[in-house]
Amino acid sequence: MTQLHHLGFPRIGDKRQLKFAQEKFWAGEMTEQQLQTTASELRRHNWLDQQKLSLNLHTAGDFSLYDQVLDTSFLVGNIPERAKQSEDDNSLDNYFRVARGRSQVQSCCSAVHNHSGETQAGEMTKWFNTNYHYIVPEFDSNTTFSLHPENLIKQIEELQSINVNVKPVIIGPVTYLWLGKEKDDSNKLDLLPALLVVYTKLLTLLKEKGIEWVQIDEPILVLEIDEPWQKALQTAYQALQPIDIKLLLTTYFGELKNNLQLACELPVAGLHLDAIKAQHEIAPAINFLNKDKVLSLGVISGTNIWKTDLNETLSWLTPIHQQLQNRLWIAPTSSLLHVPVDLESEQKLDHEIKSWLAFATQKLQELSLLGIALNQGIEVISDVLNDNRIALQNRHNSLRVNNPSVQTRVEQITPGLGQRKKPYRERAAIQHQYLNLPSYPTTTIGSFPQTSDIRETRKAKRLGQITEAQYKESMQNSIAQCIEEQKNIGLDVLVHGEAERNDMVEYFGELLDGFAFTQFGWVQSYGSRCVKPPVLFGDVSRPQPMTVEWAQYAQSLTDKKVKGMLTGPVTILNWSFVRDDLPLQTICNQIALAIRDEVLDLEKAGIDIIQIDEAALREKLPLHRSKWKEYLDWAIQAFRITANGVNDKTQIHTHMCYSEFNDIIASIADMDADVITIETSRSDMELLDVFEEFNYPNAIGPGVYDIHSPNIPTSTEMITLMEKAALRISTEQLWVNPDCGLKTRQWQEVRPALTNMVEAAKQLRAS
Numbered sequence: 145m146t147q148l149h150h151l152g153f154p155r156i157g158d159k160r161q162l163k164f165a166q167e168k169f170w171a172g173e174m175t176e177q178q179l180q181t182t183a184s185e186l187r188r189h190n191w192l193d194q195q196k197l198s199l200n201l202h203t204a205g206d207f208s209l210y211d212q213v214l215d216t217s218f219l220v221g222n223i224p225e226r227a228k229q230s231e232d233d234n235s236l237d238n239y240f241r242v243a244r245g246r247s248q249v250q251s252c253c254s255a256v257h258n259h260s261g262e263t264q265a266g267e268m269t270k271w272f273n274t275n276y277h278y279i280v281p282e283f284d285s286n287t288t289f290s291l292h293p294e295n296l297i298k299q300i301e302e303l304q305s306i307n308v309n310v311k312p313v314i315i316g317p318v319t320y321l322w323l324g325k326e327k328d329d330s331n332k333l334d335l336l337p338a339l340l341v342v343y344t345k346l347l348t349l350l351k352e353k354g355i356e357w358v359q360i361d362e363p364i365l366v367l368e369i370d371e372p373w374q375k376a377l378q379t380a381y382q383a384l385q386p387i388d389i390k391l392l393l394t395t396y397f398g399e400l401k402n403n404l405q406l407a408c409e410l411p412v413a414g415l416h417l418d419a420i421k422a423q424h425e426i427a428p429a430i431n432f433l434n435k436d437k438v439l440s441l442g443v444i445s446g447t448n449i450w451k452t453d454l455n456e457t458l459s460w461l462t463p464i465h466q467q468l469q470n471r472l473w474i475a476p477t478s479s480l481l482h483v484p485v486d487l488e489s490e491q492k493l494d495h496e497i498k499s500w501l502a503f504a505t506q507k508l509q510e511l512s513l514l515g516i517a518l519n520q521g522i523e524v525i526s527d528v529l530n531d532n533r534i535a536l537q538n539r540h541n542s543l544r545v546n547n548p549s550v551q552t553r554v555e556q557i558t559p560g561l562g563q564r565k566k567p568y569r570e571r572a573a574i575q576h577q578y579l580n581l582p583s584y585p586t587t588t589i590g591s592f593p594q595t596s597d598i599r600e601t602r603k604a605k606r607l608g609q610i611t612e613a614q615y616k617e618s619m620q621n622s623i624a625q626c627i628e629e630q631k632n633i634g635l636d637v638l639v640h641g642e643a644e645r646n647d648m649v650e651y652f653g654e655l656l657d658g659f660a661f662t663q664f665g666w667v668q669s670y671g672s673r674c675v676k677p678p679v680l681f682g683d684v685s686r687p688q689p690m691t692v693e694w695a696q697y698a699q700s701l702t703d704k705k706v707k708g709m710l711t712g713p714v715t716i717l718n719w720s721f722v723r724d725d726l727p728l729q730t731i732c733n734q735i736a737l738a739i740r741d742e743v744l745d746l747e748k749a750g751i752d753i754i755q756i757d758e759a760a761l762r763e764k765l766p767l768h769r770s771k772w773k774e775y776l777d778w779a780i781q782a783f784r785i786t787a788n789g790v791n792d793k794t795q796i797h798t799h800m801c802y803s804e805f806n807d808i809i810a811s812i813a814d815m816d817a818d819v820i821t822i823e824t825s826r827s828d829m830e831l832l833d834v835f836e837e838f839n840y841p842n843a844i845g846p847g848v849y850d851i852h853s854p855n856i857p858t859s860t861e862m863i864t865l866m867e868k869a870a871l872r873i874s875t876e877q878l879w880v881n882p883d884c885g886l887k888t889r890q891w892q893e894v895r896p897a898l899t900n901m902v903e904a905a906k907q908l909r910a911s
């Protein structure tokens with residue numbers, strides 16, 4: 145019998161129940177007891193659902209009140225000193241203190257920023273190449289470990305009480321160390337022996353609890369790890385081997401490449417591979433694995449939302465099953481944390497599109513069907529297999545997916561499409577003359593405060609409570625007010641303020657063909673924050689202009705230049721659930737052509753400066769560095785296709801919400817945007833070093849106003865920052881602007897901050 149299991153299930157609940165409970169608890173409107181009860185109910189609900197399926201092992205420990213890596217820190221007693229403020233170190237109070245700091249974690253758009261409060265929150269960073277963010281463990285030379293298994297044991301006992309075979313999931317010791325950061329000059333690998341003592345205790349305890357199998361996640365096996373880390377894996381699993389418990393060493397998100405043999409030979413009872421991303425590694429893995437080891441294959445994508453092709457999967461899986469028999473287990477590729485909970489919640493989604501999708505609940509049903517086909521014979525589910533085939537064929541042939549004119553346009557892309565007419569130096573001179581801007585020109589990143597008025601208007605439109613004309617009038621009023629404010633402040637390049645946009649990707653997705661939107665397709669981004677990515681299901685095209693009217697209206701109100709505001713193709717791609725039937729490059733090019741048309745329409749409408757945001761350019765950098773170049777090449781080319789069809793006098797800006805440019809600076813320069821604005825205010829301009837070293841040729845606006853903080857910077861502070869910038873970048877290249885958009889701030893903060901910024905620019909010009 146092939147055994148069925150999963151690596152983890154979403155914990156937010158089908159209607160984001162966890163989020164609402166967390167937020168109530170933080171607001172003091174819910175007791176700890178009530179929060180824990182909600183958590184237990186969510187777990188119970190998930191397990192009851194899963195019990196209907198023929199899973200052989202039930203996963204415990206995949207639930208978290210905030211983050212599974214933070215849970216691991218508490219499990220092994222690695223709590224930052226500064227957070228130990230409650231009597232019981234292990235208390236929920238301390239837990240949330242590390243998670244959130246004592247002042248709120250701030251977020252802007254879909255990007256994540258951590259803010260220091262009285263107790264500084266743990267740093268947050270992306271979990272491999274997903275949009276999930278974990279709390280980075282902290283290590284120093286005084287770090288010690290101790291076992292605090294209560295939370296995990298509670299989840300195990302809940303499941304045992306309903307009498308199922310429980311497989312706890314824990315993060316492996318080596319990945320745990322890898323994920324963390326040294327706070328001094330100690331070496332975190334030196335902590336391994338002490339950490340292994342705690343893991344030994346934990347596994348011994350689990351054995352006493354009657355556990356047979358433990359899923360131990362070591363996803364760093366899909367990364368390029370050097371010898372000390374490979375050795376650490378050997379050391380760790382040799383140390384844990386004497387404990388009489390079976391370990392399923394679990395990897396996901398990619399191929400093991402150089403680590404494959406190492407992973408196969410570690411002294412554990414089984415190995416889990418992502419059989420979709422690393423299908424060609426299955427055969428060598430079978431060769432490397434001892435004949436008594438289990439091979440668990442991830443056969444259903446844990447990161448996309450498309451229905452699995454069950455027939456195709458069975459065609460390659462059946463021979464492996466015949467070969468391995470009981471030694472074959474099947475599961476989703478990764479934890480299902482990265483997909484929405486239940487497609488059945490969708491009441492408004494187009495029926496046809498819905499028939500192509502599978503969320504976490506449906507994915508486990510698919511797993512169960514594959515299990516039946518393998519264990520009992522394919523004929524038992526022939527009807528279902530037939531339905532599955534038809535659904536996939538319909539999707540493949542659908543006229544809503546296929547737009548021949550878009551496909552032809554993509555095929556006809558030539559390199560020239562991404563090429564500006566003149567090189568930067570020459571067009572910069574033309575723009576200088578034509579735009580007539582002062583040195584140290586001032587501008588903003590696009591959005592202005594989203595007042596409750598603005599949000600109410602958008603909501604009323606969505607609910608059909610106001611007419612198109614009323615909506616338009618109200619938005620025009622917001623634009624007019626925003627322009628008026630910017631005039632009073634004295635900014636040089638104005639924006640319309642983005643009042644009509646709820647989200648920088650959703651706004652465009654709703655106006656483009658090829659996208660669908662769900663009601664409950666939420667995925668946890670971090671803590672209580674969830675995102676609901678658009679579903680990019682078909683060829684992308686632009687039925688009509690999307691922003692021209694607003695930009696044109698704004699421009700009509702002022703003699704100053706108004707900057708048009710768009711989201712770039714890579715960011716739209718990276719923040720959507722993307723179809724799995726075309727190469728990413730092709731999809732990205734489709735979006736690029738659609739946004740290119742918008743750029744050209746803006747230009748035609750008299751908008752001389754156009755910003756194309758690429759906040760998420762870095763997000764889908766492949767896990768293996770050897771594949772970075774390929775990704776960056778097509779991503780940058782897509783940006784160039786979008787941006788570079790304009791005339792020399794039109795100035796292209798781009799904006800990026802982060803400042804890690806060291807490893808991609810050549811690609812950034814290759815975008816050839818006339819101006820790039822970036823986030824730098826908190827790093828004291830040190831992040832410009834890489835632009836200096838690279839001799840970055842085009843203009844740069846290093847952010848001088850930290851928009852994630854309510855603080856209002858003085859002009860002296862901003863002058864100091866710009867002077868530091870001027871040490872690295874020539875003054876003709878510099879712009880003065882905030883770090884990011886202002887939509888999460890209040891007017892009473894933005895007004896004085898920008899006034900100070902304009903004053904700073906004036907003084908810089910004078911000196």
Ligand code: GLN
Binds near residue numbers: 590801886
């Ligand atoms: N133009 C967008 C804004 O100002 C940019 C947002 C972002 O970079 N995340 O809101």
Ligand code: ZN
Binds near residue numbers: 759799800802884885
């Ligand atoms: Zn930004």
